[in-house]
Amino acid sequence: MIKAIKGTRDILPQESAVWNRVEEIAREILSVYGFSEIRTPVFESTELFARGVGEDTDIVAKEMYTFDDRDSRSLTLRPEGTASVVRAYLEHQVHRDPQIWKVYYLGPMFRRERPQKGRFRQFHQLGAEVLGSDHPAIEAEVIELLQLFLDRIGVGETELLVNSIGSSQCRARFSQKLQVALSERVDALCPDCRRRCRSNPLRVLDCKREPCQPAIETLPSILECLDEPCRLHFDQFLGHLKRRDIRFKVVPRLVRGLDYYSRTTFEITSPGLGAQNALVGGGRYDGLAEVLGGRPTHGFGFALGLERVILLCQQGDSPPAADRPQLFIAPLGEPAFDRASLMARDYRRQGIRCFLDFVPRSLKSALRLANKLQSGHVLIVGENELKTGAFPLKRMRDGQQIIVSQEEVVSRLGNGF
Ligand code: AMP
Numbered sequence: 001m002i003k004a005i006k007g008t009r010d011i012l013p014q015e016s017a018v019w020n021r022v023e024e025i026a027r028e029i030l031s032v033y034g035f036s037e038i039r040t041p042v043f044e045s046t047e048l049f050a051r052g053v054g055e056d057t058d059i060v061a062k063e064m065y066t067f068d069d070r071d072s073r074s075l076t077l078r079p080e081g082t083a084s085v086v087r088a089y090l091e092h093q094v095h096r097d098p099q100i101w102k103v104y105y106l107g108p109m110f111r112r113e114r115p116q117k118g119r120f121r122q123f124h125q126l127g128a129e130v131l132g133s134d135h136p137a138i139e140a141e142v143i144e145l146l147q148l149f150l151d152r153i154g155v156g157e158t159e160l161l162v163n164s165i166g167s168s169q170c171r172a173r174f175s176q177k178l179q180v181a182l183s184e185r186v187d188a189l190c191p192d193c194r195r196r197c198r199s200n201p202l203r204v205l206d207c208k209r210e211p212c213q214p215a216i217e218t219l220p221s222i223l224e225c226l227d228e229p230c231r232l233h234f235d236q237f238l239g240h241l242k243r244r245d246i247r248f249k250v251v252p253r254l255v256r257g258l259d260y261y262s263r264t265t266f267e268i269t270s271p272g273l274g275a276q277n278a279l280v281g282g283g284r285y286d287g288l289a290e291v292l293g294g295r296p297t298h299g300f301g302f303a304l305g306l307e308r309v310i311l312l313c314q315q316g317d318s319p320p321a322a323d324r325p326q327l328f329i330a331p332l333g334e335p336a337f338d339r340a341s342l343m344a345r346d347y348r349r350q351g352i353r354c355f356l357d358f359v360p361r362s363l364k365s366a367l368r369l370a371n372k373l374q375s376g377h378v379l380i381v382g383e384n385e386l387k388t389g390a391f392p393l394k395r396m397r398d399g400q401q402i403i404v405s406q407e408e409v410v411s412r413l414g415n416g417f
Helices: 013-032 046-053 058-063 082-091 136-153 168-183 191-199 201-206 210-217 228-243 306-312 334-349 363-372 383-388 408-414
Strands: 043-045 066-068 074-077 101-110 122-131 159-164 262-269 278-284 299-305 327-331 354-356 377-381 391-395 401-404
Touching: 013 101, 013 122, 013 136, 013 306, 043 046, 043 082, 046 058, 046 074, 046 082, 082 101, 082 122, 082 299, 122 136, 122 306, 136 228, 136 262, 136 278, 136 299, 159 228, 168 191, 168 201, 191 201, 201 210, 228 262, 262 299, 278 306, 299 306, 327 334, 327 363, 334 354, 334 377, 334 383, 363 377, 377 383, 391 408, 401 408
Parallel strands: 327 354, 327 377
Antiparallel strands: 043 074, 066 074, 101 122, 122 299, 159 262, 262 278, 278 299, 377 391, 391 401
């Protein structure tokens, strides 16, 4: 039997209802905050991610699904969304519009990571990006909307971690300091970190491996190397968070794995998730547009892992209201079935969620099924009913039954019978 590829999964109907609810709430809140949806292609030229995400990151070095197209052009399934959004911004010359650009996306991303709980090779992200503003308040506002979203869908306790990685000049100064400190601790680091000491020392701070942690904890903090404008920006950002009563923890080693970030970085974690506890990652990426060959453009955004937030949402056993039939039509006998299917068509045209029973069965067994499906009402369509035009409509909540005409059904459902 052919099975789904390792690290990918089916979202079956019971679960897709939760996904739809989460996505609906996300769209609603993002729209309230002035974001519009953008849909970019699922594959792009490999160069976009190589440049935009950074050759030295794990994503580009080890995790991308890259293949040659038939014309030998190298293509890659997108591992993240920001590079594509910035590419679209530059390609469509959005900068000509004086407004800041606020967009969001929802969709699958692809990374060849080792699958485990909360980590897949095809996973879904909700992301939002603000292009054209370097205001620290927009950063706090984006975090405010994220918290509203997480509260609304009910993920429970989360923690907001924030940091600033300054400008490239601050980072150059910090890298030197860091390299000195790392050279004294090299023996306590894993082989990957030893390599990073030379290629990109900042990324050592990002290492999640347990044996490296004691050495990492004693490294200098990037906050000591911020220049005046970056320090001011960070203080203002924290001030905007405080004004909104948003609790946070400053974590100087939060540097994120991607090279294009500058100044503010943040992460939202959840204790309910185990090892893969990051729900959201985000930050400022003022350097990205230039890396992609465009004009300098301020950028700030986040990406949230939908599988992880959905894992935390309450998932009851019963089908969600939107998937339950409002009306179960129980035809009794073959000629009745033909008429009942036309009745179902008419009710559906009026927006009623109908379940038409295709299996010939007794009334008793039909009622049992309607009960199992948690249908609101049952309409009994037998030959007698068709002759007289009077149909029993049963309310399943309390078993009450009234006799209605075919046309009356919709208004009776509407007024709560
Ligand atoms: P990143 O783009 O790496 O900053 O990731 C942003 C968010 O996407 C993370 O906080 C996770 O919630 C989610 N995420 C990243 N990689 C995976 C993965 N392989 N499987 C599931 N979710 C992921």
